[in-house]
Amino acid sequence: MARVRILHTNPALGPLDYRVPHGMAVEPGSLVRVPLGPREMVGVAWEEEALPTETVGDNRLRNVLDVYDLPPLGAPLRRLIEWTADYYLSPPQAVLRMALSSAAALEGGRTVMEYRLSGKSLDKLTPQRAQAIERIGERQGLIRELAEIADVSEGVIRGLVKAGVIEGIEVALDTPFVAPDPGFALPILSDVQRAAADQLVEMVRAQDFAPVLLDGVTGSGKTEVYFEAVAEALRQGRQTLVLLPEIALTEPFLRRFMDRFGHAPVAWHSDLRQSQRRRAYRAIATGEALVTVGARSALYLPYHNLGLIVVDEAHETSFKQEDGVQYHARDAAVMRGHFEKIPVVLATATPAIETRQQVAQGRYREIKLPGRYGAAQMPDVTAINLVQTPPDRGRWLAPPLVAAMTQTLARGEQALLFLNRRGFAPLTLCRHCGHRFQCPHCTAWMVEHRLTNRLQCHHCGHVEPPPRACPECCEEDALVACGPGVERISDEVGILFPEARRAIVTSDTLWSPAKAAEFVGRMEAGDIDIVIGTQLVTKGYHFPNLTLVGVVDADLGLQGGDLRAAERSFQQIMQVAGRAGRGVKPGHVYLQTHEPDAPVMRALVSGDAESFYSAETEARRMANAPPFGRFAGIVISSENLKQAEEVARMIGQAAPEVEGMDVYGPAPAPLAMLRGRHRQRLLVHARRTLDVQNVLRDWLGALDWPRSVRVSVDIDPYSFV
Ligand code: ADP
Ligand code: ZN
Numbered sequence: 001m002a003r004v005r006i007l008h009t010n011p012a013l014g015p016l017d018y019r020v021p022h023g024m025a026v027e028p029g030s031l032v033r034v035p036l037g038p039r040e041m042v043g044v045a046w047e048e049e050a051l052p053t054e055t056v057g058d059n060r061l062r063n064v065l066d067v068y069d070l071p072p073l074g075a076p077l078r079r080l081i082e083w084t085a086d087y088y089l090s091p092p093q094a095v096l097r098m099a100l101s102s103a104a105a106l107e108g109g110r111t112v113m114e115y116r117l118s119g120k121s122l123d124k125l126t127p128q129r130a131q132a133i134e135r136i137g138e139r140q141g142l143i144r145e146l147a148e149i150a151d152v153s154e155g156v157i158r159g160l161v162k163a164g165v166i167e168g169i170e171v172a173l174d175t176p177f178v179a180p181d182p183g184f185a186l187p188i189l190s191d192v193q194r195a196a197a198d199q200l201v202e203m204v205r206a207q208d209f210a211p212v213l214l215d216g217v218t219g220s221g222k223t224e225v226y227f228e229a230v231a232e233a234l235r236q237g238r239q240t241l242v243l244l245p246e247i248a249l250t251e252p253f254l255r256r257f258m259d260r261f262g263h264a265p266v267a268w269h270s271d272l273r274q275s276q277r278r279r280a281y282r283a284i285a286t287g288e289a290l291v292t293v294g295a296r297s298a299l300y301l302p303y304h305n306l307g308l309i310v311v312d313e314a315h316e317t318s319f320k321q322e323d324g325v326q327y328h329a330r331d332a333a334v335m336r337g338h339f340e341k342i343p344v345v346l347a348t349a350t351p352a353i354e355t356r357q358q359v360a361q362g363r364y365r366e367i368k369l370p371g372r373y374g375a376a377q378m379p380d381v382t383a384i385n386l387v388q389t390p391p392d393r394g395r396w397l398a399p400p401l402v403a404a405m406t407q408t409l410a411r412g413e414q415a416l417l418f419l420n421r422r423g424f425a426p427l428t429l430c431r432h433c434g435h436r437f438q439c440p441h442c443t444a445w446m447v448e449h450r451l452t453n454r455l456q457c458h459h460c461g462h463v464e465p466p467p468r469a470c471p472e473c474c475e476e477d478a479l480v481a482c483g484p485g486v487e488r489i490s491d492e493v494g495i496l497f498p499e500a501r502r503a504i505v506t507s508d509t510l511w512s513p514a515k516a517a518e519f520v521g522r523m524e525a526g527d528i529d530i531v532i533g534t535q536l537v538t539k540g541y542h543f544p545n546l547t548l549v550g551v552v553d554a555d556l557g558l559q560g561g562d563l564r565a566a567e568r569s570f571q572q573i574m575q576v577a578g579r580a581g582r583g584v585k586p587g588h589v590y591l592q593t594h595e596p597d598a599p600v601m602r603a604l605v606s607g608d609a610e611s612f613y614s615a616e617t618e619a620r621r622m623a624n625a626p627p628f629g630r631f632a633g634i635v636i637s638s639e640n641l642k643q644a645e646e647v648a649r650m651i652g653q654a655a656p657e658v659e660g661m662d663v664y665g666p667a668p669a670p671l672a673m674l675r676g677r678h679r680q681r682l683l684v685h686a687r688r689t690l691d692v693q694n695v696l697r698d699w700l701g702a703l704d705w706p707r708s709v710r711v712s713v714d715i716d717p718y719s720f721v
Pocket of ligand 1: 187188189190193216217218219220221222223224225373542
């Protein structure tokens with residue numbers, strides 16, 4: 001009798017065996033529908049050796065009900081799922097769920113009814129209906145999706161359908177994607193670019209595992225160069241995956257891709273409608289989607305015939321997932337390349353120290369693009385000493401920066417002010433009693449957002465209207481904003497340059513690829529003079545007329561004392577500086593700082609990245625910090641403080657004595673409360689060669705705690721809060 005082991009997507013269920021009925025073809029990787037109690041579930045057939053479980057007698061097995069009409073998950077993806085589960089100490093079921101991220105792709109018909117505004121208007125509208133119509137705008141989707149977009153109930157949407165304001169249209173789900181054309185618009189590469197591209201093309205042809213760091217300064221043409229590798233994969237009929245750190249970057253990427261290849265790649269990100277998700281997922285699984293661009297979640301999709309992976313802006317820490325399976329998509333991408341036996345290109349102007357170390361040890365290749373393409377020069381960088389030339393009282397822009405902005409605008413060029421703080425002010429307090437507004441669910445201040453007129457917690461999303469009176473002392477109109485956010489800088493710019501057209505760019509204003517496209521369009525058309533933005537504007541954009549970048553608070557990233565603070569600060573400022581002077585006009589960068597002599601500032605001003613990196617690498621070596629030593633974080637959380645403390649203490653006391661490993665804590669986490677849960681932390685510090693995962697498995701595996709306590713392990717953590 002044929003039996004098969006099935007992995008489910010629910011971590012509460014172990015692997016289960018089923019009977020394969022006569023005539024049904026099931027192989028490892030097959031996507032199947034199986035019964036579980038009274039329900040039916042999706043699962044994937046797996047090799048028995050890889051998923052040991054208790055054997056159940058033949059007579060107790062239930063039948064596999066159905067095999068879905070999609071190709072089986074390939075062996076390389078199955079190995080990646082096992083590796084991820086093993087390395088990040090996560091249930092394989094939870095990892096598998098990332099590979100089966102479109103339930104709609106498996107089931108359902110080939111068409112679906114979607115809804116959109118019909119153009120008909122009504123004389124009288126309830127506030128809810130008006131809100132729905134305004135927010136839906138050009139968008140389209142299922143009733144449920146529209147209700148979500150509009151933040152109204154499904155009943156409101158149905159009512160509008162009945163009234164004829166919203167109409168249904170039948171959408172074909174499986175219309176094929178047109179293949180990008182590798183010969184559509186061939187670039188003329190410079191000699192350095194050509195040499196780099198040839199190496200990448202060679203690697204794609206060789207069809208073997210080859211991790212490579214494509215290290216080129218901002219504007220050197222990294223994208224143009226790796227596009228040649230994509231073209232080669234296309235010629236071979238093999239799939240490419242391009243990972244980007246933010247979905248807002250997919251839109252500018254799509255446009256460049258179209259220019260080069262004539263057709264769009266398949267996009268994969270959280271803003272897709274269910275119908276788009278299904279179509280993309282199926283095309284990826286069948287191999288029809290030749291190029292996919294996406295955020296980190298695109299890494300675990302079941303590509304049929306992968307030939308190349310590119311991780312763009314590979315130094316970005318947003319590739320690290322901070323909840324659920326806490327994997328690092330850059331590292332997991334390299335592992336996928338290993339299992340698929342294909343090249344993996346890590347493209348960046350500011351490589352992570354971890355990646356540089358891999359190159360130093362000969363594990364990754366390195367290809368360099370040392371200069372900008374064409375006539376463009378690297379911008380010159382000047383530090384503004386805030387102690388010597390401070391801004392006026394209650395202002396944040398120092399006179400030298402204001403003078404530079406004045407000149408830039410006079411030349412008809414664009415300026416960018418960078419401050420990595422959303423909202424108007426990071427802290428609001430009462431002038432009378434000193435009361436500070438804190439989130440009721442988190443150890444965090446409420447951030448004032450004037451554009452939307454509310455106080456918001458950036459950790460859990462909790463919002464409140466700003467009260468007129470202080471809730472503590474009842475004094476009216478006594479609230480003061482402390483410190484600047486981008487909205488406040490924008491106000492200051494409005495006072496200084498009343499004629500200039502401003503745009504604020506943050507995740508509040510650029511929350512979808514469509515919004516990003518709109519912003520790019522306005523920049524290119526010259527409809528914006530001054531951009532005020534967070535880290536969202538530091539990457540990927542290419543605006544030739546943008547010649548001035550002002551970093552409002554260059555010291556900001558150095559606070560907090562996280563082990564990567566200096567590195568991250570350097571990368572972020574290099575990136576934002578890299579937006580200046582990308583065309584023929586030269587770029588200027590001003591860093592406002594209280595510490596112009598700090599090593600990071602000196603390196604940024606002199607442009608000597610190499611000496612900054614080597615000093616920073618040495619410091620890591622001395623401290624046995626990554627990549628020379630390793631960390632693992634253990635966070636214990638509960639709604640009940642006592643309970644969290646007790647379990648944390650119990651885990652701390654059970655810590656094994658292992659040579660080459662230290663355990664710090666438990667102690668309250670810096671973010672001591674998050675979303676209403678009290679958090680305690682332990683930090684494990686170990687030498688590189690120690691199998692920390694095994695130690696943790698034995699250590700935590702032997703312990704028990706109440707279900708209301710969550711214990712999460714973060715291997716190679718990037719966040720220490
Ligand atoms: P990076 O990704 O290294 O910052 P890009 O690939 O974005 O650099 O290139 C910067 C700009 O220079 C882009 O506008 C790009 O189109 C242009 N560019 C780079 N190389 C070439 C080339 N060989 N031919 C034409 N334009 C190029
Ligand atoms: Zn909160």
